[in-house]
Amino acid sequence: MLKFVSRNSIKKHTATVIFMHGLGDSGHGWAPVADNLSTILPHVKFIFPHASTSNSEFWDVNAFMDEKGLFESFEKVKQLIKSEIDSGISSERIVVGGFSQGAAMAYLVGLTLDQKLSGIAALSGYVPIHNKIFSMVSEQNKSIRIFAGHGTADPVVRYELGQRSAEELKKNGYNIDFHTYNGLEHSTCPQELMDLANFLQTSLPENSQ
Template sequence: MSGLNAVRVGPLRQPAKQALIFVHGLGDSGSGWSFFAEFLQRDPAFAHTRFVFPNAPIMNVAANGNYPMPSWFNIYEWSDNPSKFDVPGFVNSLNVVKNFVQEQIDSGIDPQNIVVGGFSQGAALALASAVTLPVKIGGFISLSGFSRINAQLVEMKNNLNIDTPVFHGHGDQDPVISLKLGYSAKEFYTVVCGLRKYTMKVYPGMAHSTCPEEIDAVVRFIKSNLNL
């Protein structure tokens, strides 16, 4: 798994005892979220934490005029209910996330000290990982997340992380991933998939972005679910 493409930030102190894997959104890269490592490392509690920010492959995104850009899966149309979705691409990226988790386990990190999170596309993958990962981990973070390939996920899902905490933050002014889609994701993962510790917080006035209040909530979530 050494070929996994990511921006990696090592712990300030060895050995590494925890790991945060955070998956970016469409058109971004791992470096776009690497600031989060520096931000968290200001807190001594994260001195032994390793940070991994995976890089998506470059692909032609149909909804953006087939323009090549980093993307975890193709997007065929900008719609809350698209008529076509890239199921193979989504499943492939879901396996990539699984491989990043396994990489950390193989390096000696206790699975319970691993958190998987993401923004937008990455958030969708983080949520899907909550019902498909073959190992129980410490927590999942979804920032502006949504649910797709629901029928396939019902077939693929397991209950290993049914009691693993999930944090879902969403802005009520998001023009890209509407709040309606956020609520739909919560309903699917809690009602259909049975996740029992799913917390969703809505941030007034926030668009397809993040805000200090959301970041603060994420930090609290991570600290409460990792052995720091």
């Protein structure tokens, strides 16, 4: 199973967010976000997996050009989800998310997994191998909630790529809430994190178990 950084829930654990980092980062890079969100999501456990280096990098550019590597990564994320389900968390109380290429992996998992999830959170990301993904989508997640955020000045994953992905998802009947952040480069910002927190509160309400 993938190694990861986790932040346990403050109150009774009834929901989980699995969030994947971008290229060149690690789970440690995003763990502080959970520290900030825990006060408003005290029932949520956060898991930040580290990219595996056994086959290139877990979700790096080369892996995304290589479908075999991409789907090997997918299987490893599925193991994390299974572990949470085995611990007593319903799949419908799990959100998968990520930043940049971690967001691309979140799209792949959330759109094709054969167990119903609560939502997808994609920051500065895109739908990878979109022609193939849309032929593999699972009926269980046709109504999945999707939050996507992207900066207009992103020089790494261009804003237009994220926007086109959102448009393609809408054309295929998905409920996606796409947020634009003017002037933001390949990063996040307080407003985006606030919007993400609102999405997670709606997707994983504390009073639902």
